[in-house]
Amino acid sequence: MRFLAWILFGALAGWIASKIMNTDAQQGALANIVVGIVGAMIGGFLVSAIGGDDADGFDLYSLFVAVTGSVIFIGILKAVRK
Numbered sequence: 001m002r003f004l005a006w007i008l009f010g011a012l013a014g015w016i017a018s019k020i021m022n023t024d025a026q027q028g029a030l031a032n033i034v035v036g037i038v039g040a041m042i043g044g045f046l047v048s049a050i051g052g053d054d055a056d057g058f059d060l061y062s063l064f065v066a067v068t069g070s071v072i073f074i075g076i077l078k079a080v081r082k
Helices: 002-020 029-049 060-081
Strands: none
Touching (some): 002 029, 029 060
């Protein structure tokens, strides 16, 4: 059940990031999930690299970290596609 919760959390983070980056119309639900999961990993890595608190729960801080990482990931994808 926890695995499903993480997928839903990743989907939410990916969807929010796609709205921020104006790519929601180009992405489907599966892409939002992938972007959210990869973004959460990027955000978690960056937070731990600068010495911040672990973002490993289901709270607003973790969502913020996941969305921030997802926005960075979408930005990288947009730059590579150009």
